[in-house]
Amino acid sequence: MKVKLLSYNILNGFCGDTPLFVVDKRRLRAGIKILHQAKADVVGLQEAFIYPLAEQTTSYASFFKSLYIDRYIPQTYFRFAPLTLSHFKQTFRDLSTDKCKCLETTLLIRKKKLIIWNIHTGHDISDESRVQLIEALFKKSKPDIIMGDFNGTSQVDPYDREKLCTAFSRFMKEGASDKVRDLLKGALATKLLDAGYQDSFLVSKKPWHYTIPTNMRSKNKDSGVRIDFIFLRKRLKVVDAGIIMSKETEVASDHYPVYAIIEI
Numbered sequence: 001m002k003v004k005l006l007s008y009n010i011l012n013g014f015c016g017d018t019p020l021f022v023v024d025k026r027r028l029r030a031g032i033k034i035l036h037q038a039k040a041d042v043v044g045l046q047e048a049f050i051y052p053l054a055e056q057t058t059s060y061a062s063f064f065k066s067l068y069i070d071r072y073i074p075q076t077y078f079r080f081a082p083l084t085l086s087h088f089k090q091t092f093r094d095l096s097t098d099k100c101k102c103l104e105t106t107l108l109i110r111k112k113k114l115i116i117w118n119i120h121t122g123h124d125i126s127d128e129s130r131v132q133l134i135e136a137l138f139k140k141s142k143p144d145i146i147m148g149d150f151n152g153t154s155q156v157d158p159y160d161r162e163k164l165c166t167a168f169s170r171f172m173k174e175g176a177s178d179k180v181r182d183l184l185k186g187a188l189a190t191k192l193l194d195a196g197y198q199d200s201f202l203v204s205k206k207p208w209h210y211t212i213p214t215n216m217r218s219k220n221k222d223s224g225v226r227i228d229f230i231f232l233r234k235r236l237k238v239v240d241a242g243i244i245m246s247k248e249t250e251v252a253s254d255h256y257p258v259y260a261i262i263e264i
Helices: 023-036 050-056 126-138 161-169 178-182 187-194 200-204
Strands: 002-009 044-048 082-085 090-094 100-111 112-121 146-150 197-199 228-233 239-244 257-262
Touching: 002 023, 002 082, 002 112, 002 146, 002 228, 044 146, 050 239, 082 090, 082 100, 082 112, 112 126, 112 200, 126 187, 146 178, 161 178, 187 197, 197 200, 200 228, 200 239, 200 257, 228 239, 228 257
Parallel strands: 002 044, 112 146
Antiparallel strands: 002 257, 044 082, 090 100, 100 112, 146 228, 197 228, 239 257
């Protein structure tokens, strides 16, 4: 049986930065189309910005009408709350901390249990700190799948440090060099590889591409980095994986959604 996973940071739940809690209807329409066309069995959203989205649409059932709606909304971290949706029945456990939002979902697929972490680590912490946060979470459980916005890269990916520093300096008055240096450590991705996980995108052997920025954030792609991942236990077979790029993904969020199709 093939199962399609989708991970997507939807930037404030399709809301603007100013004022907060107001849905950008153009982004929302694009997001609806993206998710419906993707036809994923399991969707992990980051920055779900739960409450305004729920209030300004008829219901989650209509918004994600192609999916089985069984959701758990973390109450404490609602602005950047992860949200996991699926065709399959789910049970949830919120493992979130202030610097690492993590929603654990357990699915039962053909009598087989599948544990998924939908995570979003802080952008304002070091890559070493992200590793420490994951190590602390590993003491609670060892999931089959870890997907989300890592806010860090992979050491396996090709980057031009000087080019990135120049690009980051365009929107960071100070600290661009330090930011790029930390970003390129790729410590969290390395930690997961060493722990026996596989990077689904690398397994697909597709040409490298960034997951941020989309045109919504910047049409200059010199700052492009891959920070959105779907990692899986090696016992799970990756049939396909990739980054979804379309006219809708250019306007719905500053991140592109990533997907993986696995064999259960």
